[in-house]
Amino acid sequence: AVIESYASAITSLQELNGQVADGSTDTTLAGTVRAASLVSEIKEDASQQQAILTSALGPYLSGVAQWGHSQRAAINNALSAQQGNLSEFYAAATPAQRQLYRSALAGPANGGAHALVQQAVALANRGHVAAGDTTVYNASQAIYQVVSSLRSAEEHLFGSAVAQSKVLRSSAVTSVIIDSILVLVVLALVLLLTAMVSTSLVRPLRRLRAGALEVAGMRLPEAVRQMNESDGADVTMDIEPIDVDSSDEIGEVARAFDQVHKEAVQLAANEAALRGNVNAMFVNLSRRSQSLVERQIRLIDELEQGEQEDRKSVV
Secondary structure (H helix, E strand, O other): OHHHHHHHHHHHHHHHHHHHHHHOOOHHHHHHHHHHHHHHHHHHHHHHHHHHHHHHOHHHOOOOOOOOHHHHHHHHHHHHHHHHHHHHHHHHOOHHHHHHHHHHOOOHHHHOHHHHHHHHHHHHHHOOOOOOOOHHHHHHHHHHHHHHHHHHHHHHHHHHHHHHHHHHHHHHHHHHHHHHHHHHHHHHHHHHHHHHHHHHHHHHHHHHHHHHHHHHHHHHHHHHHHHHHHOOOOOOOOOOOOOOOOOOHHHHHHHHHHHHHHHHHHHHHHHHHHHHHHHHHHHHHHHHHHHHHHHHHHHHHHHHHHHHHHHHHHO
């Protein structure tokens, strides 16, 4: 029962290792964590074997082993799980990690541990152990050495995973700092370009507004006044364009306003010329009427003088 309780708690902790491996986006770190997790599971399987062998020794921890059915089933399950995890480790680990595992178990004591466990299991399967047989005790001690060696490999692999995670963290922090600086630079450039574009738009608009107000309030009325005074004669038709020399839409609006200004001046000149022609026509008519009136007056005077002479001759 104690072994099962420990195994349940350790299995829950090993599931966290699997979640770390699954949650990492770096394949190298995930592979290292996965290999370390498999070594942890292999070590746990060996620890269970060592614990089961120790429990079979009874209260004296030496001498004749007392095997029960549950102990035989548990150690067989631990051996099967160890073989499965070992096969999965060799399939998932890198050559360097496999070499690390072999180096950790390279000692002579570790090499004979598996054979001693197999002998202990064989004794358990026969159901009879001779008095003074220390096979189970020796297997328990050998498995203890294996667990210690596996703990060394496990710590090395997890240390490598921690070192890789620190490198990735440092790289991520550096990348965030660089990206933040780049974003700030881009934002500054965007603000600068926005200010430049705004300035390039606002200045021509201001000049266009000032030029339009000057034309409406000063230039056009002054040109009309001069034309009215001179009846459109000796008045230049050239207009001063608005001070917007860009080729964009604002420049096009300025040129269109210059054209409107020119047409307005032309129209005022035509009206002034027409007004001058009408005035000249009335002057001519008045002059002709004046000569006709003078002739009529002379004719009346002549008639009156003739009438007076006739009266005198009659008298």
